Amino acid sequence: MRKIFLILLTFGLFACNQQKDNTKILQNRIDSLEIKIANTYKPGFGDFMSSIQAHHSKLWFAGQNQNWKLADFEVHEIMEAIEDIQKFQAGRKETEMIGMINPALDSINNAIEKKDPVLFENSYTLLTISCNKCHQAVDLGYNVVKTPDSSPFSNQDFKPLKDSK
Ligand code: HEC
Known part of the structure; x- marks a missing residue:
């Protein structure tokens, strides 16, 4: 009886040590993954x-070409x-403010769906104002966005393909 008890005790201690070792290995792996x-x-x-x-610039030329x-x-x-900003830059005060751009984006989206050039231009102005409002709100007022004069992308054709308006 005593023998059996001793055997069980030894086995129990062994199992316990084994568990501790496993926990340590796992903890080390978690630590290195966190790093x-x-x-x-x-x-x-x-x-x-x-x-x-x-994309703000290209959007303008696409709209101007009714593409x-x-x-x-x-x-x-x-x-x-x-x-992606909301996902990868979560927790920043700037990120919390980024939503102020959404009404302008929705408005442009609507203009595009309606293929309405006037609504597009008005919404684009609203979008650019929203960009600047946010820059002002985060002390970057010197970073001024405007409607582009000419495309910086001379390697891209903004005209629609025939029959694909
Ligand atoms: C949170 C509100 C917010 C909104 C909305 C926003 N921005 Fe910004 N923008 C920032 C912040 C913050 C920076 C500075 C980023 C940094 O730390 O480098 C910045 C920087 C910039 C820069 C400077 C990049 C450089 O290196 O020169 C440009 C250009 C810019 N934004 C364009 C835009 C445009 C175009 C829009 C609208 C379509 C817009 N932003 C909307 C917050 C905003």
């Missing part, structure tokens, strides 16, 4: 803004970038 995640590259606020700047398919594409690129 890896912290060091993974993620785009900064400025990276998203530079991309938004390009509604391209305009639709560009406005959705801006929407995606805004969503």
Whole structure:
């Protein structure tokens, strides 16, 4: 009886130690994964803004050329970038304010759906005002966005393909 008890006790202690070892291994793996995640590259606020700047410009020339398919594409690129800011730059006060751009984006989207050039221009003005309002709100008032005069993208044709308006 005593022998059995001793055997069980030894086995129990062994199992307990084994469990401790496993926990330690897992903890080490979690620690090293956390370090890896912290060091993974993620785009900064400025990276998203530079991309938004390009799409803001292209959106204008698409609208001017009544290339509604391209305009639709560009406005959705801006929407995606805004969503990515909310995902990858969560917790920043600037990110909490980014939603102020949504009414203007919705308005442009509506103009594109209606293929209405006048509504497009008005909505575009509203969009640009919203960009600047946010820049002012986050002490970047010196960063002024405007309707572009000429396309910086000479390698892109903004005219619609025939029969695809
Ligand atoms: C949160 C509100 C917010 C909104 C809305 C917003 N921006 Fe910005 N923008 C910022 C912040 C913050 C920065 C600075 C990013 C950084 O830290 O580099 C910035 C920077 C920029 C820059 C400077 C990038 C550079 O390196 O020169 C441009 C251009 C820009 N935004 C364009 C736009 C355009 C175009 C829109 C509208 C379609 C817009 N932004 C809307 C907050 C905003």
